Amino acid sequence: MSVTQAAEEAGEPGRAPSRLVEELESVVIRFVGDSGDGIQLTGTEFSRAVAKAGHDFATHPDYPSEIRAPTGTLFGVSGYQIQFAARQVFTSGDAPDVLVAMNPAALKTNLSDVKRGGIVIVNSGAFTDGNLAKAGYKANPLEDGSLGDFRLYQIDISELTAHALKETGLSKKEIGRCKNYYALGLMLALYSRPLEKEEEDVRRKFAKKPEIAEANVLALRAGYAYVDSTEMFVTSYKVRTAKIAPGTYRSLTGNHAAALGFVAASERSGVPLFLGSYPITPATDILHELSALKHFDIATFQAEDEIAGICSAIGAAYGGALGMTTTSGPGMALKTEALGLAVMLELPLVVVNVQRGGPSTGLPTKIEQSDLLQALYGRNGECPIPVIAANSPADCFDCAIEAFRIAVKYMTPVIFLSDGGIGNAAEPWRVPDPESLPKLEVRFRTDPEGFQVYARDANLARAWVRPGTPGLEHRIGGLEKDFLTGDISHDPANHQRMVEVRAAKVEGIAKDIPPLEVDGPDDGDLLVVGWGSTYGSIVQACEQAAAEGRSVARVHLRHLNPLPPDLGGILKRYKRVLVPEMNLGQLSRLLRERYLIDVIQLSKVQGKPFKVSEIYDRIIDFS
Amino acid sequence: MTSMTATPTLTKKDFESDQDVRWCPGCGDYAVLAQMQKLMPTLGIPRENFAFISGIGCSSRFPYYMETYGMHSIHGRAPAIATGLKLARPELSVWVVTGDGDALAIGGNHFIHAMRRNIGLKIILLNNRIYGLTKGQYSPTSELGKKTKTTPLGSIDRPFSPVAVALGAGATFVARTTDADQAHMGSVLKRAAEHEGTAFVEIFQNCIVFNDGAFAAITDKSVRDDARLLLEHGKPLVFGKNKDKGIRLRGLEPEVVTIGEDGVSVSDLVVHDEASEHSGAAFFLSQFDAPRLPVPLGVFRAVSTPTYEGMNTQLHADARASRGRGDLAALFNSGDLWTIT
Ligand code: SF4
Numbered sequence: 020m021s022v023t024q025a026a027e028e029a030g031e032p033g034r035a036p037s038r039l040v041e042e043l044e045s046v047v048i049r050f051v052g053d054s055g056d057g058i059q060l061t062g063t064e065f066s067r068a069v070a071k072a073g074h075d076f077a078t079h080p081d082y083p084s085e086i087r088a089p090t091g092t093l094f095g096v097s098g099y100q101i102q103f104a105a106r107q108v109f110t111s112g113d114a115p116d117v118l119v120a121m122n123p124a125a126l127k128t129n130l131s132d133v134k135r136g137g138i139v140i141v142n143s144g145a146f147t148d149g150n151l152a153k154a155g156y157k158a159n160p161l162e163d164g165s166l167g168d169f170r171l172y173q174i175d176i177s178e179l180t181a182h183a184l185k186e187t188g189l190s191k192k193e194i195g196r197c198k199n200y201y202a203l204g205l206m207l208a209l210y211s212r213p214l215e216k217e218e219e220d221v222r223r224k225f226a227k228k229p230e231i232a233e234a235n236v237l238a239l240r241a242g243y244a245y246v247d248s249t250e251m252f253v254t255s256y257k258v259r260t261a262k263i264a265p266g267t268y269r270s271l272t273g274n275h276a277a278a279l280g281f282v283a284a285s286e287r288s289g290v291p292l293f294l295g296s297y298p299i300t301p302a303t304d305i306l307h308e309l310s311a312l313k314h315f316d317i318a319t320f321q322a323e324d325e326i327a328g329i330c331s332a333i334g335a336a337y338g339g340a341l342g343m344t345t346t347s348g349p350g351m352a353l354k355t356e357a358l359g360l361a362v363m364l365e366l367p368l369v370v371v372n373v374q375r376g377g378p379s380t381g382l383p384t385k386i387e388q389s390d391l392l393q394a395l396y397g398r399n400g401e402c403p404i405p406v407i408a409a410n411s412p413a414d415c416f417d418c419a420i421e422a423f424r425i426a427v428k429y430m431t432p433v434i435f436l437s438d439g440g441i442g443n444a445a446e447p448w449r450v451p452d453p454e455s456l457p458k459l460e461v462r463f464r465t466d467p468e469g470f471q472v473y474a475r476d477a478n479l480a481r482a483w484v485r486p487g488t489p490g491l492e493h494r495i496g497g498l499e500k501d502f503l504t505g506d507i508s509h510d511p512a513n514h515q516r517m518v519e520v521r522a523a524k525v526e527g528i529a530k531d532i533p534p535l536e537v538d539g540p541d542d543g544d545l546l547v548v549g550w551g552s553t554y555g556s557i558v559q560a561c562e563q564a565a566a567e568g569r570s571v572a573r574v575h576l577r578h579l580n581p582l583p584p585d586l587g588g589i590l591k592r593y594k595r596v597l598v599p600e601m602n603l604g605q606l607s608r609l610l611r612e613r614y615l616i617d618v619i620q621l622s623k624v625q626g627k628p629f630k631v632s633e634i635y636d637r638i639i640d641f642s
Numbered sequence: 643m644t645s646m647t648a649t650p651t652l653t654k655k656d657f658e659s660d661q662d663v664r665w666c667p668g669c670g671d672y673a674v675l676a677q678m679q680k681l682m683p684t685l686g687i688p689r690e691n692f693a694f695i696s697g698i699g700c701s702s703r704f705p706y707y708m709e710t711y712g713m714h715s716i717h718g719r720a721p722a723i724a725t726g727l728k729l730a731r732p733e734l735s736v737w738v739v740t741g742d743g744d745a746l747a748i749g750g751n752h753f754i755h756a757m758r759r760n761i762g763l764k765i766i767l768l769n770n771r772i773y774g775l776t777k778g779q780y781s782p783t784s785e786l787g788k789k790t791k792t793t794p795l796g797s798i799d800r801p802f803s804p805v806a807v808a809l810g811a812g813a814t815f816v817a818r819t820t821d822a823d824q825a826h827m828g829s830v831l832k833r834a835a836e837h838e839g840t841a842f843v844e845i846f847q848n849c850i851v852f853n854d855g856a857f858a859a860i861t862d863k864s865v866r867d868d869a870r871l872l873l874e875h876g877k878p879l880v881f882g883k884n885k886d887k888g889i890r891l892r893g894l895e896p897e898v899v900t901i902g903e904d905g906v907s908v909s910d911l912v913v914h915d916e917a918s919e920h921s922g923a924a925f926f927l928s929q930f931d932a933p934r935l936p937v938p939l940g941v942f943r944a945v946s947t948p949t950y951e952g953m954n955t956q957l958h959a960d961a962r963a964s965r966g967r968g969d970l971a972a973l974f975n976s977g978d979l980w981t982i983t
Pocket of ligand 1: 664665666668669670671700770849850852
């Protein structure tokens with residue numbers, strides 16, 4: 020960390036020349052406030068600003084399931100955490116260096132996470148007796164010395180925003196809604212980001228309501244100016260830009276990335292996409308995104324329920340479209356019977372489960388990865404379905420294409436697991452050249468000569484026939500069918516043969532799975548195996564331990580059914596295997612059962628992602 | 643194929659699949675199958691453009707016997723599957739064959755929403771007022787007091803009328819016929835086939851094994867004319883063996899009158915208007931039930947409203963007209979971009 024004079028910053032407008040600029044490797048900032056305070060917007064805007072400055076970043080939105088919980092209450096607190104750095108960023112960070120708290124409840128619920136000595140910026144105007152009481156504070160923490168461990172900045176954001184906007188003629192309520200832009204202005208100034216680009220963004224975002232746009236710009240400017248015009252902050256901060264592969268980037272959430280991946284799958288196969296879906300948190304954004312793309316070959320259908328979501332997709336797949344449905348845990352449970360039908364029909368279908376805390380309604384807005392075994396086994400009968408999982412927001416793009424690649428090649432439903440953390444969090448996505456993306460080969464059968472409904476190719480896939488093709492009229496259904504003709508069959512030997520061939524078909528997908536990339540030594544004390552959104556925390560924990568000379572390697576699984584063919588050999592090269600999971604050990608169970616090895620489980624089910632330190636602490640126990 | 647080759651004329655035989663029909667001998671389903679196979683070649687639609695989708699139940703075996711595209715799916719879900727198929731392939735003629743349990747119990751939600759949307763499906767409900775495949779339990783259309791294996795002391799479930807449910811859901815074509823009157827069934831199915839939007843047809847179907855004679859009063863030739871009311875568009879509601887009975891309104895209450903008695907003439911009777919803008923008149927008819935009133939058969943409602951698939955196609959056309967055909971590179975490169983060099 021180096022401290023230099025602010026003269027370096029001379030090129031940037033409006034900077035007070037006397038302030039010190041402290042250079043940082045990385046910063047973790049958490050914005051917290053009422054769910055109606057616009058916290059998610061502030062966080063998103065801030066992450067865009069740092070991304071444009073060339074930083075890598077990762078975010079974690081954390082919001083209550085109530086849309087507008089009563090103001091000032093503990094359960095109504097919404098948060099948005101971002102880490103940005105001069106190096107590659109894998110997680111939104113363990114402990115915030117900076118907390119921006121818009122009211123007492125937000126302070127109370129988040130303070131314990133903040134680094135000792137960290138910066139706490141509070142909207143002191145919200146620390147009224149009423150709000151303090153709602154948050155359960157007996158004494159005002161701004162006055163009783165309880166924040167002594169932190170660098171506390173009290174700024175009456177409510178009042179300062181009102182003052183800045185007094186000429187606008189807006190109502191008190193409307194002015195109150197601009198507070199978040201004041202806070203954003205503060206942070207942009209403190210972290211040495213220019214204001215102009217953000218102003219343009221605000222004007223664009225509120226183009227339909229110019230008076231609100233101007234009010235937000237005023238609030239933003241006032242917050243920005245506050246840092247410069249007061250003596251309060253003696254230092255501002257600068258994070259060097261990261262070394263990122265050259266290219267064009269944009270910030271994408273996992274759900275948005277998945278949507279783009281599905282469009283790509285359609286365009287690269289030349290087959291129309293059909294999404295049948297029922298709104299459910301945290302998966303709905305995929306439906307939102309695709310619904311807006313009617314100028315592509317994309318049909319979206321908001322079904323009457325979860326079952327109709329998947330069933331309409333099955334109908335579309337029968338009609339020769341890339342059928343898909345999106346959901347989260349409880350919705351997945353409802354789709355179970357139809358998934359069995361899709362397995363029997365042997366039609367391509369992609370089912371996205373953006374997992375959330377369960378069981379039942381569980382924790383709709385919180386992160387968990389506890390639907391793995393449901394994805395593998397949650398159906399009646401022997402009902403194998405390939406399962407893949409994304410490890411980051413940007414990875415959802417690739418997984419969406421991979422899901423359809425498997426579905427059409429093997430004529431099978433595929434379950435694509437994401438989770439609320441990945442789905443809603445954003446990270447930079449390097450915009451690919453569409454021509455560089457895999458082409459999905461789809462050939463509909465049109466030749467009636469020798470057609471048998473369940474005849475199979477070398478991949479054990481049957482032919483895909485579009486209704487409307489003369490001479491290929493045929494019936495399929497959920498009853499067991501003859502191995503070749505597809506006619507109903509209750510023959511005992513035929514049933515065994517069909518059960519086995521459906522299993523063999525899915526097992527056979529393993530031959531397409533590329534070799535696993537092991538990060539670290541080829542053998543040693545410890546291998547950390549992960550899947551899904553634990554990726555970032557695992558990478559950082561392993562890097563940290565390896566840098567200290569620990570004998571640790573890691574591998575991350577995208578394919579969970581079938582498992583990669585080389586996994587068994589890799590597992591055996593290490594003395595111990597550690598599996599961190601946001602469930603009670605579902606992958607651990609699979610690995611034990613499949614490879615007859617012991618596995619150290621590291622479980623977390625708190626609706627929050629792993630902290631790097633939580634994984635690191637276990638690594639150093641075994642390496 | 644050369645341009646000289648005309649499309650071969652199809653016959654009923656062309657729509658009979660090679661599968662053995664497995665309904666109980668004497669089941670009313672046979673008559674429906676025969677009428678359907680007879681109707682298909684008359685519609686001028688290539689055979690490969692038909693798809694029959696069904697759920698679970700005796701009636702849901704139907705697709706296996708039709709030499710068309712078809713799917714025997716899962717219980718109650720046929721309208722949802724058919725909706726996806728019709729949206730993906732609006733040019734296909736998509737038929738749903740269902741039963742009283744399949745459509746009205748387990749699949750009630752999909753059933754009403756298909757009609758609410760007015761998606762171009764032909765939904766044929768074979769109502770036998772019993773669960774046949776599971777061997778004789780009461781269904782949502784079984785009458786109050788019905789004794790079955792699950793209601794040994796008589797059912798306390800009030801039945802509902804499929805026609806009334808369909809009308810309540812906003813169906814644009816609603817009709818009723820019986821398995822016993824081939825000519826009537828044939829004409830009703832033809833009307834359904836020609837309707838744009840959801841066409842719903844309830845067919846009274848005799849389950850000879852578990853509910854034999856459930857509709858005898860309406861289908862038995864010796865008594866049916868006094869128990870049924872054949873609906874004809876623009877004609878007064880007249881019924882009876884001697885065509886001397888009619889329906890007259892007293893306020894909003896229907897009453898049976900005899901033409902020629904007490905000064906009643908045909909001009910006093912309600913005139914059936916299947917094209918009435920609102921579905922009130924059709925709903926009024928859907929409430930007619932034996933023994934107080936004759937049971938109406940025929941087309942209750944047939945109105946023209948934009949179809950769901952048609953509007954969906956239009957949305958896509960409009961989007962393309964205003965934005966141009968979607969381009970992947972342009973989509974990727976939209977939004978807030980930054981470049982790292
Ligand atoms: S049980 Fe009844 S409805 Fe089913 S096939 Fe036999 S007669 Fe027909």
